[in-house]
Amino acid sequence: MKEVTIYTDGACSGNPGPGGWGALLIYGDRRKELTGGEKKTTNNRMELTAALEALRRLKQPCKVKLYTDSAYLANCFKQKWYLNWERRGWVNSRKEPVENKDLWQELLKEVRKHDVEFIKVKGHSDVELNNRCDELARGAIPKG
Structure with a gap:
C-alpha cells in the first residue's frame, strides 16, 4: 500500500457561520x-469535511496517517x-440523533477503503503543517 500523510483543519467565523476547510496531502515528495x-x-462540519475531501482524493487503498487538531474527529x-x-x-x-450524521457516514465509507490512523495534534502550536492547514481553512471562509 502507498503511504500517505494528510493534515486537515477546519475554521469558522462564528459557530455557526461562514466556514472553511483545508487539507494537505503528502505522498513521497x-x-x-x-x-x-x-x-x-459549523467548525465541526468543516473539520469533518477537510478529512472527507482529503480521503476522497486517494485513487486506491492507502496506508494513511491523518493529523488533525480536532478532538471530535480524532x-x-x-x-x-x-x-x-x-x-x-x-x-x-443521550438518545439524540448524531450530529453531522451525513458527514460521518460519508467519512466512514472513505476510511473503510484505507488503513487510516488518526493522530491528534495541538492546534495553533508549533506543528508547521497543521498551521498551514489552518491558514488554508481560514483563507477559504466565504466573505460577505
Missing part, C-alpha cells in the same frame, strides 16, 4: 493542498464512537 468553504456551517475513530452510533441507528448515548 509530492504535496497537494485542498480548500473549500460554506456560507453557513476521538471518534480512536475510541470507535461510530460503532455504537451505527449499532443504535445513528443515535448517541
Whole structure:
C-alpha cells in the first residue's frame, strides 16, 4: 500500500457561520493542498469535511496517517464512537440523533477503503503543517 500523510483543519467565523476547510496531502515528495468553504456551517462540519475531501482524493487503498487538531474527529475513530452510533441507528448515548450524521457516514465509507490512523495534534502550536492547514481553512471562509 502507498503511504500517505494528510493534515486537515477546519475554521469558522462564528459557530455557526461562514466556514472553511483545508487539507494537505503528502505522498513521497509530492504535496497537494485542498480548500473549500460554506456560507453557513459549523467548525465541526468543516473539520469533518477537510478529512472527507482529503480521503476522497486517494485513487486506491492507502496506508494513511491523518493529523488533525480536532478532538471530535480524532476521538471518534480512536475510541470507535461510530460503532455504537451505527449499532443504535445513528443515535448517541443521550438518545439524540448524531450530529453531522451525513458527514460521518460519508467519512466512514472513505476510511473503510484505507488503513487510516488518526493522530491528534495541538492546534495553533508549533506543528508547521497543521498551521498551514489552518491558514488554508481560514483563507477559504466565504466573505460577505
